[in-house]
Amino acid sequence: MHRCPALITAACASGQGKTTVTAALARLHARQGRRVRVFKCGPDYLDPYWHQLASGAPVQQLDLWMTGAEDCAARLYAAAGDADLLLIEGVMGLFDGADSVADLAARFGVPVLAVVDAWAMGGTLGAIAHGLKTFRPGLPWAGVLANRVAGAHHAQLLKDGLRDGADWLGALPRLAGEGGGPLLPERHLGLVAAHELPDAIARLDAAADALAATPLGQMDARALERFAVDFAPQPEAAVPPLLAGRTVAVARDAAFAFIYPANLRTLTALGARLAFFSPLAGERLPDCDALWLPGGYPELHAERLADNRGLQQDLHAHAAAGKPIWAECGGMMALAETIDLPDGRRLPLWGLLPGRVTQQQRLAGLGPQQLTLPQGVLRGHTFHYSRFDSPAPVATRTARRGQAVTPDAGEAVYRQGSLRASYFHAWFASSPAATASLFL
CATH class of the missing domain: 3.40.50.880 (Class I glutamine amidotransferase (GATase) domain)
Known part of the structure; x- marks a missing residue:
């Protein structure tokens, strides 16, 4: 058995900031000398470029259908034996689709970090957080991080709206890149890959610095133990050498x-x-x-x-x-x-x-x-x-x-x-x- 702190960043929908938060977490802890391993739920080629740059380690996919539950278990077990922190970026909304992010969290006992774009929101954050937390009984839960928050007063309004104050993991301001554009810019198939932007690491550092001011970002190795998960060993299937010599x-x-x-x-x-x-x-x-x-x-x-x-x-x-x-x-x-x-x-x-x-x-x-x-x-x-x-x-x-x-x-x-x-x-x-x- 390998035991390691782990989090799944999830949301109520796409576009809430999961990738930014996951990359910021990875960059923050990698800068502090921790071995961070990042996974991406579902099919995605572009987000992993950012997570690899942030963590300094290759990024793998997790998908209960495409890659298979046994494959997911084997990858998580192997990574947990070689890391101080596992981060998993979800896909779409927490409960969206067959074999959802919630299914993955429940299967492996990984706590859910809910990321919510709170730009045009106040106390309603409490309803969203309560719904995500309780919709599926027994879902492992870490808390909620509000994204694109206007300032300290706005953050307090959001925090006050939560039923359980222990769910509050902090607020991130709206983060922008050079010229005021998105911190992680997009094109028609998704994010612009990290290696295409000469200032990619500076963008990640800006996100990590902002996260460092939140309760979540201020957690040290001992505090992260509250998110520790036990991952069981899995046998690896043998692959026949059908392409040997080619x-x-x-x-x-x-x-x-x-x-x-x-x-x-x-x-x-x-x-x-x-x-x-x-x-x-x-x-x-x-x-x-x-x-x-x-x-x-x-x-x-x-x-x-x-x-x-x-x-x-x-x-x-x-x-x-x-x-x-x-x-x-x-x-x-x-x-x-x-x-x-x-x-x-x-x-x-x-x-x-x-x-x-x-x-x-x-x-x-x-x-x-x-x-x-x-x-x-x-x-x-x-x-x-x-x-x-x-x-x-x-x-x-x-x-x-x-x-x-x-x-x-x-x-x-x-x-x-x-x-x-x-x-x-x-x-x-x-x-x-x-x-x-x-x-x-």
Whole structure:
């Protein structure tokens, strides 16, 4: 058994400040010399960049469906044995969706830290905190942190509205970045990644400094023991070396940044040697047996990608030789013939898949998905603002979690020779055998 203080930051809805608070907590305690390990609930590629920068350690996903309860238990146990504090950022609202953040908190006994945007609120904070605390009997509870508070008087009004004063963990002011914009800025797929902002660490320090003035931020190692949780050991499932002796090339840069570290670990556990390369840096395709093009932001870098003519030739030669390609979301987009951008421009892409990508302002796909292959079922998700119109053959489709494949629900999986591509993002560990089949 490993015992370690742990908190889940949750809220009544998205947009309350969970990411900022989680990153601030991680930065504050890492600065004080504590070993902090951060997890993110649900599928998310962007928030973890901030948490990794704040904590100085890799960030992992927890999802009772996508990654599985046993996987969650194993990751928490391992982290608790190597950390002084575990932080878990929730997703959406505390009770939203099947296998909610509340389900995760209850299953592992992790106390819930409720973050509430109180900018336009007074005593109603008490009702929200009471509801979150008592809606599910027995839910582990830490307290409430008010976010975007106008000042000391506002904070007192909020605190006075609580039924139980012990729930009060403090108030954060409205935090802004340079020029008065959001401290953690966003674009169409979520937060701007931390490594894209030269002052990212200064932004985290500002959040940590503000948190240090709250009762929560003033807790030392002894005070944090009130949030200590016992995590039980879990057996690890063996992964067969189905990719032994094979080299898998992986595109990795700002255009192809949506890579779960766990997916890389699964490929390695399967026996693959990984060869990373950067299309944006003008690099050619490494010598390899198979290729993975992950998701990311090809729409932001379309001109530079198209300018890498050498790589384009390599990709065509790779496909012509019958070598496997698995392209996810942005990786698939980069393989299209052209992309139409919101500003009216039409730009060429690599042209391995016939068809046109259209980038749009509204969301085109969102939610958990599963892909059934002969070797097993891969769990994962979809999240994109573009559509792909292609005459390429559709080999199959993904389905919503626990449902059968239907023509109008889920994402197309295109199959053209040795190339497979889809908007679907796969969690490789959910079926190592099915994952291996994508690269064989």
